[in-house]
Amino acid sequence: MPGFELENFIPYLLNRAAEKSSREFQAVYKQEYGMLRTEWRIVFHLGRYGEMTAREICSRGALHKTKVSRAVSALEEKRFLARKRSETDRREEYLSLTRQGKSVFRKLENSAREYQERFAGNFTQDEFRILTNALKKLTE
C-alpha cells in the first residue's frame, strides 16, 4: 500500500457512508412507525426470511443480543411481532411478524426499493455490483 492516504481509510469511509445512508432511510421507518434502526432491521429479517429466533437475527445481522432483545420487546409492544416458545428447546423462542407487522414490512420494502433505485442511479452497473459484493464480502 504505497500511496496510503488517511482519507482513503476504509473504516472511515464506511462509517461516513453508512451514517449518511442510514440517516436518510431512517426518516421512513422512524416518522411513519416510530421504529428504531434495530427494530427496522429485525422487521427486515423476519419479513424477508420468515420466522426465526433472536439468536439467528443476531448472527445474520451482526447485532448484539441485548440490542435485539430490547428491539424485540419494543416490536411486540407495537404489535408488529409475536413470540412463540420452542417446544424442543424452551430457552429459545420463535419470532415472527404479525399481520400488522407484515403490512409494515411490505411498505418499508417498497420504500427500500425506491431508495435503492435512486441510490444505484449514481453508479454504473459494474460499480454497483462490485460495491455490493465487496460490502458483503466484508462481513462474511
Next chain:
Amino acid sequence: MPGFELENFIPYLLNRAAEKSSREFQAVYKQEYGMLRTEWRIVFHLGRYGEMTAREICSRGALHKTKVSRAVSALEEKRFLARKRSETDRREEYLSLTRQGKSVFRKLENSAREYQERFAGNFTQDEFRILTNALKKLTE
C-alpha cells in the same frame, strides 16, 4: 431495479460493514489511548489536515456538533488537543493537536496503514479502487 432483494439493500450492507470494521480498528485507539471513535476521528482530521474549527470537523466527517464538542473536551483533558479562539470571529476556535497528540496520531496512522493493507488483501486492485471511490462518492 428488477432483481432487488432486501439482502442487497445498501444502507444495510454499509452498516454491517462499517460496524464490523470500526469494531476491529477500535481495539487500537481504545486500548492504547482510551479514546472513543469520535475522538479518534477528530485526531485523524487534525493530524491529516492540520488546524481547523469544530464546525469544519463536523462537515468533513459528517459528525454532529454535540458529539464533536464533547470529544474535543475529552481530547483536551487528555492533552492531545489545544484550542485557540479566533481573533476575527470570537464564536469559533481553532483546534490543533499538541505535540503529544501528534505523536499519538503518527502511531495510529501506522496502525491504520497496517489495517488497510490487511483489508485490501481481500480484494483485487480494481475492486478496491472502485469500492473506495464509491464510498467517497456517497458522501459528497
Next chain:
DNA sequence: CGATAATAGTTGAAAATGTAACTATCAAGG
C-alpha cells in the same frame, strides 16, 4: 444604527447502547 436572524459551540435531560452479571434451560461426560 438597531432589530432580527443566523451561526459556533456548550449543556442538561432523555434515550439508546454496551458490558457484565443474571435466570433458565439444555448438553456432555463421568
Next chain:
DNA sequence: CCTTGATAGTTACATTTTCAACTATTATCG
C-alpha cells in the same frame, strides 16, 4: 443421574448519544 459447562435471552448499571434549549457572537437588512 449428576455435575460442569454451554447457550438463549433478559436485566441492571454505566457510558454514549441524541435532542432541544441555551449563551455568545456575528451577519443582514430595513
